Amino acid sequence: MNRLARISSYSLIIVLAVVWVLPIGLVLMNATKSFQDYTHGNMWTWPQSFHLFANMKEALNMGNLGRGMLNSFLYSFLGAILSIFIAALAAFGIVILRLKGGFYWFLLIYSGTIFPFQMYLVPLFKGYQKLGIYDTFWGMLLFYIAIAIPFCLFLLRNYMTTIPYEFIEAAQIDGFRSFGIFSRIICPLLIPPISVLILFQFTWIWNDLIFGMTLSRSETVRPVMAGLSTMQGMFFRSGITTLMAGIVLTSIPTLILFFALQRNFIKGMLLTVKS
Numbered sequence: 001m002n003r004l005a006r007i008s009s010y011s012l013i014i015v016l017a018v019v020w021v022l023p024i025g026l027v028l029m030n031a032t033k034s035f036q037d038y039t040h041g042n043m044w045t046w047p048q049s050f051h052l053f054a055n056m057k058e059a060l061n062m063g064n065l066g067r068g069m070l071n072s073f074l075y076s077f078l079g080a081i082l083s084i085f086i087a088a089l090a091a092f093g094i095v096i097l098r099l100k101g102g103f104y105w106f107l108l109i110y111s112g113t114i115f116p117f118q119m120y121l122v123p124l125f126k127g128y129q130k131l132g133i134y135d136t137f138w139g140m141l142l143f144y145i146a147i148a149i150p151f152c153l154f155l156l157r158n159y160m161t162t163i164p165y166e167f168i169e170a171a172q173i174d175g176f177r178s179f180g181i182f183s184r185i186i187c188p189l190l191i192p193p194i195s196v197l198i199l200f201q202f203t204w205i206w207n208d209l210i211f212g213m214t215l216s217r218s219e220t221v222r223p224v225m226a227g228l229s230t231m232q233g234m235f236f237r238s239g240i241t242t243l244m245a246g247i248v249l250t251s252i253p254t255l256i257l258f259f260a261l262q263r264n265f266i267k268g269m270l271l272t273v274k275s
Helices: 003-031 035-040 052-062 065-096 102-113 117-131 137-160 165-173 178-189 191-207 210-214 224-235 240-274
Strands: none
Touching: 003 052, 003 240, 035 240, 052 065, 052 240, 065 102, 065 137, 065 178, 065 191, 065 224, 065 240, 102 137, 117 137, 117 210, 137 191, 137 210, 165 178, 178 191, 191 224, 191 240, 210 224, 224 240
16 A cells, blocks of 8 residues: 555544544533533533533433433333344244245345335324324334344344254254254354344334334333433523433443444354355
8 A cells, every 4th residue: 555545544534533533522521511611611611520420310300311211221122132033033934944935025024124214104103093002112112123123034044044054954863843943053153143133223223213203202102312302402502411411321221232242243243244
């Protein structure tokens, strides 16, 4: 690599780093300020005192962010686990058991991702009202499971095609039935792609705003991002530091999950791209 190309590459990396890191730094810096520090200065001034935990406590209490975080955790955790489990069973039937017409069922399910999800907003809203599951916990959870299944099925099905069929034949010779093959042979091999899917689906559900606001209206059901959006209107002028602390608070679960799954996530990304 010549000198000009090296300088250009490093310059691009620095610009991208600034674009990503600067907003995060501003949010963290302003989340630690008291409202008086913010009003006496501006968003670029260094905080005179540390008020992060006090601002977080205020966000949890006044913005009802705690209930939203609990709702989003349940939606994200259960939605990710159940959608991956259902998709893994479907992929097992299509690839390993070689069910008749399995490939066409896969195409039918995956075809749901062709259209933008926003196209489903009005039909979902009307359908949920008619079914009586609008603004209910189970209605929200059902949506998040259903919308995650096609991508999970796509990734797991492609990964399963790389598993040597000799493993399955050897298990059958040893007396394993279908469920035993799935639980004892296939599932351990799926840990890397499952780690990728858990992180993807958990993060997507946790950060969802548009469907959370469309399919719910009460604070007992609304996910955290819908609550944070409402909080933005309440605190934008009178409590910007509280809003910033709320943003920091809602970012913590996904960061913890990423660091917990980091090793398997990187391995899973490499394997799924290869498959």
